[in-house]
Amino acid sequence: MCSPRFPLRSLRIPLGSLREPQNQKHMKKLSLFTLLGWIIFACSSPSHDLLITNVNVIDIVTGEVLLNRTVAIDGDEITAIYTKTIKPQAGTEVVDVTGKYLIPGLWDMHVHNNWNYEDTNDLLVANGIVGAREMWGDMKIRRKMDEERASGKPIIDIYSAGVLTDGAPKIWPSSAEVTTPEEAEALVRCQVAQGADFIKVYSRLDSACFFTIGKTAIELGVPFSGHVPDSVSIIDALAAGMLTSEHLYGLQELGYSELELKEVDSLFEVGNRIEALQKGLKFFDSSAMKEKLQKLDLSKHWFSPTMVTLRGVRSMQDSVFTSDPRISYLPNYMTEDWKPRRTMGSQRMMPSLELMQQLYQNDFQILTNLIESKAQIIAGTDYPNPWAFPGFSMHDELEIYVQAGMTPLQALQTATLNPAKVMKNDRIGSVEKGKLASLVLLNSNPLDDINAIREIESVVLRGKVFDRIALDEMLQEAKNKAALPSLMEWFQTVQDMPKELMALENKLDSMSTKYHLSGLEFLINYVGYNLLGENALDQAMEIFALNTRMHPHSQNVWDSYAESFLMQGDTVNAIQYYQKALDMYPCNHVIEKRLLALKP
Incomplete structure (x- = not known):
């Protein structure tokens, strides 16, 4: 009554x-x-789009378990949490989950998702990852993902850096390189204007450029994060206002004396890498590191350890990892670089497995020191680096945090509450009225055992429920797609590649059921440049033009198309298409310099 x-x-x-x-x-x-x-x-009962009934809600702030709640969702928002039974209205979807546990959706705070999201997105969702911090942004791809998300596709939410910003000589060919404070400032301003949420700094920046990037980013109201450069100490990086640092970089040196640090650095400078690593292990003093941490103001800085990648890189010769069955979910192009010879150079220069395991134990000790020092930590995996599996490895990362001394609640906070604080996003991070309805339903209580996050019953992504059947279908589809032969295997069977590529434009759908088409853009470019080298200019131009039709949003293909005109002495068309490429992303200073050199 x-x-x-x-x-x-x-x-x-x-x-x-x-x-x-x-x-x-x-x-x-x-x-x-x-x-x-x-x-x-x-x-009368209020009307809602979705009711999740009889669920135990984890209060991610206090660790309290709110028993037998009804969570109401309208659109993409949690609109109420009831302590009593609510009679559903006509049209209301009801999901009775008696005995299950509800947590906020997880965020992976260090990913490289741009160039592989079509192969990894479903793996993320199926493992409870509802958002990610992209550490090497491409605004064109981000806009494409935004459009797909707006159309109703289950694309995770993204918080993105601009282009990776390095010093000279840059480590990665497609990253940005700055050598003066003026270039550094201009690049930051350009990235922010293009929509970057934060600036990603990298290892070879000199100190002047690093501090200029930090000052400019703060002036414009965006964070700067990434690698602590070789030229800057972790102490100076924190003082400059760096919001997050990745991979524990810069922390090892806190365990050295000044003389020991100079000795290790000198060994690296002369290329004696293995001896430098051995000396570093010998010199590292955990107590000295903790003492220095206590003297630092850590209240405005966050550490992203990426332990699964540190462990993966240190374990590339370990059959325990190289036989991991989860590799079946990833296409070959993502895992080819996990082989030691491709990643670390020749086998002769590869550190022994014993040394690599010692290095990981040292990483683990540094993490333990951070936890004991009450440093602020966010969870990130750095996939697709070696043995960091999209989605799956977030569960591994949180398990490592608990092994290193966190409570299960603290570990959960590194992937929920803490990301919300870092990104200043008050719509995520907890299960509360007014929050985004991106949630994970678990079969058991993760506060008792962090591995409960591996036993997912359902995922709610912006108000849409994906039950266990739907999640399993996502995983199976990803596995089926990963098992397809690569384009390179097709390439090896073709006699007349230019002819086959021209025909491919009209039969992509049928090809996609037989081969994994990732890398098609780069294969077409490869063939085009080969034809240029053979002086088959007309064919080369047709191939480059084909690539612009098949990948019209790629700056790279328009840049190559422009270069093909330039190689034939046609500067008018070269300028036209270089300009088109630059208009797509004005922060590419390499193209900008080419244009300046060509224009009268």
């Missing part, structure tokens, strides 16, 4: 009502209808 609650003032009788009304019968009917209306209004 409903017990409607009326405001007390609604039951007060105005003095004027004590007089007999002229039409008493009419007034009695009106009062009766009014009272019935109040009762109906008070007794």
Whole structure:
């Protein structure tokens, strides 16, 4: 029986009502209808799009388990959390999850997702990852993902850096390189204007460029994060306002004396890498590191350890990792670089497995020191680096944090509450009214055992429920796609590659069921440049033009198309297409310099 609650003032009788009304019968009917209306209004259940009933909600802030709640969702938002049973209205979707546990969706705070999201997105969702911090952004790809998300596709949310910003000589060919403070400032301003959420700094920046990047980013109201450069100490990086640092870089040196640090650095400078690593292990003093940490103001800085990648890189010769069955979910192009020879150079220069394991134990000790020092930590995996599996490895990362001394609640916070703080996003991070309805439903309590996050019953992504059947279908589809032969295997069977590529434009759908088409853009470019080298200019131009039709949003293909004109002496068309490429992403200073050199 409903017990409607009326405001007390609604039951007060105005003095004027004590007089007999002229039409008493009419007034009695009106009062009766009014009272019935109040009762109906008070007794009716509110209408919602989705009700998750009988669920145990994990309060991610306090660690309290709120038993037997009903979570109401409308659109992409949590609109209420009820302690009582709510009668569903017509059209309301009801999911009864008696005995299950609800946590906020997880965020992976260090990923390289841009160039592989079509192969990894479903793996992320199926493992409870609802958002990621992209550490090497491409605004064109980000806009494409935004469009797909807006169309209803289950694309995770992205918080993105601009282009990776390095010093000279840059480590990665497609990253940006700055050598003066003026270049550094201009690049930051350009990236922010293009929509970057933060600036990613890298290892070879000199100190002047690093500090200029930091100053400019702070002036523009965006964070700067990434590698602590070789030229800057972790102490100076924190003082400059660096928001997050990755991979524990710069922390090892806190365990050295000044003389020991100089000795290790000198060994690296002369190329004696293995001896430098051995000396570093010998010199490292954990107590000295903790003592220095206690003297630092860590309140405005966050560490992203990426332990699964540190462990993976240190374990590339370990069959325990190289036989991991989760590799079946990833296409060959993602795992080819996991082989030691490709990643670390020749086998002769590869440190022994014993030394690599010692290095990982040292990494683990540094993580333990951070936890004991109450440093602020965010969880990131750095996939697809060696043995960092999209989605799956976030569970591994949190398990490592617990092994290093965190409580399960603290570990969960590194992938939920803490990311919300870092990104200043008050719509995520907890299960509360007004928050984004991106959630993970677990079969058991993760506060008892962090490995409960591996046993996912359902994922809610912006209000849409993906049950266990749907998640398993995502995983199976990813595995089926990963098993397809690569384009390189097709390449080796073709006699007349230019002819086959030209025909491919009209049969992509049928090809996609037989081969994994990732890397098609680069294969077409490869063939085009080979034809240029053979002086088959007309064919080369056709191939480059084909690539612009098949990948019209790629700056790289328009840049190559422009270069093909330039190689034939056609500066007019070269300028036209270099400009088109630059318009796609004005922060590419390499193309900008080419244009300046060509224009009269």
